[in-house]
Amino acid sequence: MTLAIVQALLSHWRAHWLQLATLLIGIALATGLWSAVQAINAEARASYARANAQLALGQFDELRDPSGPIPLGRYIELRRAGWQVAAVLEGPYRISGRTLRVMGVDMVAYPTLPAMTETEQSATPPDPADVLTAPGRLLASAELAPLLRNQDNLPPVLVTSALPPDLILTDIGVAEDLLNQQGMVSRLIVLPNQPRNLPPLPQIAPELVRVSTSSQIDTAQLTDSFHLNLSAFGLLSFAVGLFIVNGTVGLAFAQRRGMIRTLRALGVPMQRLVWLILTELTLLALIGGIMGLILGFFLAGALLPDVAATLRGLYGAPVTGQLTLQLQWILAGVAMAVLGTLAASGHALWRLARMPLLAGPGVQTWQGNIKARGLAAVVGISMILGGALAYLSVGGLIAGFLLLAGLLTGAALVLPTLLSGALTALSRTATGPVAQWVWADMRAQLPGLSLALMALLLALAANVGVSTMVSSFRLTFVGWLDQRLTSELYLTAQDEDQGREITNWLHPQVVAILPIRNVELSHKTGPLFLYGVVDDPVYRQHWPLISSTPNVWDNVVAGEAVLINEQLARRANLWPGDDLTLTPVHILPIAGVYSDYGNPTGQAIVSMEQLDLIAPGTEARRFGIRLAPENASGMAQALRDRFDLPPRAVVQQAAMKAQSLAVFEKTFVVTSALNVLTLGVAGFAILTSLLTLWTQRLPQIAPVWALGLNRAQLARLELLRSVLLAVLTACLALPLGLVLAWVLLAVINVQAFGWRLPMFLFPWDWLWLALLTLLAALIAAALPALRMLRLPPADLLRVFANER
């Protein structure tokens, strides 16, 4: 019996192969986009974990000096006192415009790293003496090695596969030279198995604090919000894909009602039918899911290099640009496909299971949908209110996403009611019979098209919201760059002596020389970079303060106050008037908060004198040079020629802005790609809905044709109908998108990145999006319209045939 039932059920797909293709494509698209995002996230997280393992990060307690680097003498004192500690010196190192990270470790004391073991066990192991004595050796990945080998002034390079990209591992002595930090240590690793009766830390080094492994901020934590954002987009794409599945399965089940009735009349138990249909759906979900995984793998492979660049640029996170296939990812993707398909089909299956044996053959009734539509609207409004309530009562990033989810899902559920209302209002303006029929027909088609239109609404709203956020960000960022990059030239000397020589030479020729000096401190919210400034009108006129006390700059340059960036302000809830603890003995009132886009870490500014007090001897190699803009190019060249500086050591303001903007654009490549893909999926959802509804259209079109409208007119009306519904949906998507943009700018960004951006409106972008939507709707409706145009009269006549 089961075989006969299966044959009967499968015969439906043979007769409706396009519907089957639509269903599989829907599952594949939903799974594909979601899996692509998951693959990217998993790869990034695997990279962080790999890097932590490769560098023994987060495995041991550490000793740090909150005021900056630790003198080498302190390290020696600790060792002499019996403390088993290993020194690490690290910092950025630029080669050919690329910022690398140097990590210098005490090769004797530091725990054995995989890179060292690999090198020692290689076919040609280096002599340990070569690694420890000048010029030393650099360990780097195979990708980085050629770049390092091209530099004349660097030690020989050993290639290892056990290091993150963009990292150079070397002995601490070599790192001192590379980073120009002789006699300094960034942090000390507290090794396990410390001897008993050690003198307490405060006795030997009172300025050092012990940071346990649990309080060390790692890359995974730092990038959590970035990955959460990606996941949210993946989930949105998944939901849009499921709309296709829901629509297709719903129609397939409706078309099978006659067959199900017959099977039941022939004695097939409903329970067995339900199980067989569930099995059928699961198999289809598996096929679609595997198709989606293949799609997702290639999509992730295409997007990963940009994501890796963003994560490296924004957070300094080590992510390789290559994707590896993981079993866990495959299983999760398949599970999502199956669960998503079953969830999307649940309602249709439930209705089928409850269908009385003698139910009428109707697929959908015109008036019967009003009740369901009303219920959906009530649920939708409740979801919007629920999301808002979650955000207002709980707060935080997760609540922010709940607000977003409530808004989007709720609005999608309310859409059919709103569209029906709009169509009713518009139908009152119709005077001719054809117009009257078109409006009424559109209302009648709403139940069948509403899922596709919901998908379109979500995609359009996401597009408007995200593009408004990105464009607002871009506009603010450009304005902010103009404020922040006030010097015409930015110079990096090879060392402090050269820095002094250059400033002496420059003084009579330029308006001002603004030293750029900083030190990394520690704050309870994470790393804190403290900068020193000299008193210059350019800061007073241009610095992008978003909140300040009176006489802010007077207080800062007098050494009586500090400025902090927005990230630190929001993270630590510190605002003008509060005090900032820079070190246990340096506590200053906050005079102002400034915007600092693109920087994930906390930052503070004090007068140069204060910086010297807090962290004496901070390096003075970098300067901003203010001069007449027309002289900038000439001066840059003159500096390079006179002091034999490499091109990258003198950067013009315009080049710096261009570079910053390039990083900015790259940051949003993935978001834009997902945006476009989601819109594409929504367009496909309309196409599939129109195609699957095609068979139901004939009984509605045929009488109108018989009454005297020709096929060309009807085809044009089919196009018009699709375009009008898309336009109406776009009109409703615009306010939703703007609310979404506000939530992204004022809630999600603040929670995820620590900065709030002003919102700008971009009507031309909306117009462009509206045109794209029209185009998508026209393309989606073109095929059914073409079919209409070419439809043989015999097919239309079949509607009137008595023996159907």
Place this chain on the structure above:
Amino acid sequence: MLVTIDRVQKTYPGGRPVLRDVSLTLDHGQTLALTGESGSGKSTLLNLAAALDSFDGGEITLNGTPLSPLDDAGRASLRRRQVSLVFQQFNLIPSLTVAQNLSFHARLAGAEDARWSAHLTERLGLSELLDRYPESLSGGQQQRVAIGRAMAARPKLLLADEPTGNLDETASANVLDLMLSLVAETGAALLLVTHSQQIAARLDRQVKLSGGRIQ
């Protein structure tokens, strides 16, 4: 002569001939019943006369207009202005109300006449149903709306394909009475396809089709 069907032939692609040299005429105000067994070609002939489909040979002339030279738009125009149809399945437009369905064809043809519409509504007993949608009507009520829609345009030719096939005996008699009286009132000709000899007997003439030929 209102309708002249002259040696018309029709074969569907890949099938055997459905109509073979069928000829008949129908004058203004005349009623004609087309009978025959299933598959005899009677519905096909009605569709050809309604300019719904094209034929392979012969000619059909409707009120002096030969149909074979007409393109899709020309045939559509002819259907709007000269012909009305009543089907067994009613084929009302589900998204329009009864009132909108009733006036639909007349408005398409540009022949809307408020007084005639009101008269028709009264005659068909639809006054209380005007705001309802077709799905809420009984079969007999739906067919009365279909007849009202057809007659509102004051067609020269009314074509009806098994109009009582889905109705019970009382409703059938009622619908046929209405159709015949309205045709008589407007002077339209009626070509009606039916299986029922009883119904056929009430029309002026009867033509029987068998195997695509007139017997």
